[in-house]
Amino acid sequence: MRDEPGTLSCAQDRSSAWCHQTKEERRLRYDFDRPVQREGTGSVKWDGRKARFGAADVVPLWVADMDFQAPKPVLDALAERVRHGVFGYTATSADYQRAVINWQERRHHFTARPEWLCHSPGVVAGLSLMVSAYTAPGDGVIIQPPVYHQFNAVLKALGRKTVDNPLQYDGHRYTIDFEDLEQKAQSAKLLFLCNPHNPIGQVWSRADLIRLGEICIRYGVLVIADEVHADLVLGDTPHVPFASISEEFASHSVTCVAPSKTFNLAGMQTAVVIIPDPDLRHAYDRWLHDYHLWGLNPLAATALIAAYDQGEEWLDQLLAYLRQNVALVCRFIAEKLPEIRVRPPEATYLMWLDCRALGLEEAALERFFVEEAGVGLDGGHQFGSGGSGFLRLNVALPQATLLVALKKMEQAVRNRSVSEGAKAAR
Numbered sequence: 001m002r003d004e005p006g007t008l009s010c011a012q013d014r015s016s017a018w019c020h021q022t023k024e025e026r027r028l029r030y031d032f033d034r035p036v037q038r039e040g041t042g043s044v045k046w047d048g049r050k051a052r053f054g055a056a057d058v059v060p061l062w063v064a065d066m067d068f069q070a071p072k073p074v075l076d077a078l079a080e081r082v083r084h085g086v087f088g089y090t091a092t093s094a095d096y097q098r099a100v101i102n103w104q105e106r107r108h109h110f111t112a113r114p115e116w117l118c119h120s121p122g123v124v125a126g127l128s129l130m131v132s133a134y135t136a137p138g139d140g141v142i143i144q145p146p147v148y149h150q151f152n153a154v155l156k157a158l159g160r161k162t163v164d165n166p167l168q169y170d171g172h173r174y175t176i177d178f179e180d181l182e183q184k185a186q187s188a189k190l191l192f193l194c195n196p197h198n199p200i201g202q203v204w205s206r207a208d209l210i211r212l213g214e215i216c217i218r219y220g221v222l223v224i225a226d227e228v229h230a231d232l233v234l235g236d237t238p239h240v241p242f243a244s245i246s247e248e249f250a251s252h253s254v255t256c257v258a259p260s261k262t263f264n265l266a267g268m269q270t271a272v273v274i275i276p277d278p279d280l281r282h283a284y285d286r287w288l289h290d291y292h293l294w295g296l297n298p299l300a301a302t303a304l305i306a307a308y309d310q311g312e313e314w315l316d317q318l319l320a321y322l323r324q325n326v327a328l329v330c331r332f333i334a335e336k337l338p339e340i341r342v343r344p345p346e347a348t349y350l351m352w353l354d355c356r357a358l359g360l361e362e363a364a365l366e367r368f369f370v371e372e373a374g375v376g377l378d379g380g381h382q383f384g385s386g387g388s389g390f391l392r393l394n395v396a397l398p399q400a401t402l403l404v405a406l407k408k409m410e411q412a413v414r415n416r417s418v419s420e421g422a423k424a425a426r
């Protein structure tokens with residue numbers, strides 16, 4: 001159901017002031033309003049709702065993938081590859097390397113060499129291989145919570161020690177606690193850097209990265225820069241790849257990138273691990289080969305090349321759409337849900353809602369919105385220290401559905417205020 005040219009985007013709610021757009025914004029529209037049926041496709045986000053939330057009908061606003069189709073050039077390239085019909089063992093090709101390198105150069109001014117590129121069947125799988133390659137059981141690995149929960153999960157699974165360097169929050173922005181980092185770095189082997197940072201949506205500045213990198217280099221801590229959200233910058237702070245800062249930073253780091261978040265290809269399970277230092281690279285490759293994970297899914301390789309070579313126009317329009325969704329959430333919350341505090345994310349399609357004024361901690365917050373509003377968001381407690389009382393909202397969905405979800409949340413909070421008020425009056 002595509003909007004007619006010049007009509008508003010909120011197909012199910014055209015009268016709504018919440019979806020107001022300027023002419024300029026409307027001209028940018030691609031096809032992101034069109035709902036795509038994802039139920040029955042084995043989608044974790046949609047078909048996994050019952051298992052995750054105990055209810056199969058919540059509006060799914062969790063799992064970091066998007067409810068949008070991948071760019072048309074990717075769909076076309078996949079169709080052509082399928083028509084070819086032979087799907088034998090596949091390795092990275094010169095085309096694959098060129099596509100990754102050109103993308104990094106064009107979008108992030110990071111010049112990588114072809115031999116630096118290693119394959120991984122996903123960023124998290126790559127992190128596990130790196131932990132195995134670069135540390136021994138019991139070694140310390142620094143993470144900066146609240147942060148992507150799989151960082152801690154990987155370390156726990158592999159028997160490494162998670163060393164928290166918690167971010168500091170002043171009610172508006174998060175900052176890195178460098179004094180604490182300096183102390184923790186003395187007894188750690190690796191640091192998982194999340195940049196842009198999931199779930200808080202911040203892009204670390206060049207100055208922050210330099211300060212962090214200098215500390216890590218001083219104490220021999222290898223920086224694993226997870227930059228999977230790097231292409232999704234929405235604000236004015238540019239993404240600076242850690243390894244692009246200097247040769248020294250490049251050789252003391254490993255960078256993870258992928259087309260998965262950018263082009264909604266997470267299920268393709270392919271990521272690129274960039275390792276400039278030859279010894280570090282060989283150590284990683286050994287583990288990749290020992291587990292026989294070196295091969296590429298031929299469809300994933302095709303999708304990656306098409307996305308990086310031809311997906312740029314789609315991405316720029318996606319970013320414009322996401323900015324509109326973010327603006328919609330900020331306006332709605334400011335006017336209708338003042339109990340919740342939120343700032344537009346600098347990057348990612350994930351919004352970090354400070355719900356602490358609701359007085360619901362840990363899992364109770366997530367459960368409240370599941371049971372009383374029928375919406376499924378990720379409770380912030382999962383992201384470690386400092387996450388309790390927050391929710392992570394995924395806004396990569398058609399605006400009309402996003403608005404429905406916000407209205408359900410508003411109604412649930414209002415009902416709760418009424419019942420709390422009645423209790424207090426008793």
Ligand SMILES: Cc1ncc(COP(=O)(O)O)c(C=O)c1O
Binds near residue numbers: 125194198
């Ligand atoms: C920071 C970060 N790293 C890695 C991943 C997952 O990457 P993959 O699916 O390639 O394992 C996510 C997914 O949300 C993420 O937010």
